[in-house]
Amino acid sequence: MKRTLLGMAEAGEPLLRQALEAIQAHNDALAHGLPAEEIERLRLESDHLYQTVIDYQLHSAGTLGEPVH
Secondary structure, three states, X not given: OOOOHHHHHHHOHHHHHHHHHHHHHHHHHHHOOOXXXXXXXXXXXXXXXXXXXXXXXXXXXXXXXXXXX
């Protein structure tokens, strides 16, 4: 399964929107020179949400491998 924006849409619009907003917030923080701690917090949040979308997509396709608890 490809990790594309179209493929991620299968995770559902609300989750995808939340992940994209988090990525945008991180990019904005970088562009505006916010403190390193805030940039790192936003990076972790956006990475986590992006991975959640990917995991949901793989789980839905039955290719995640192990059960999610």
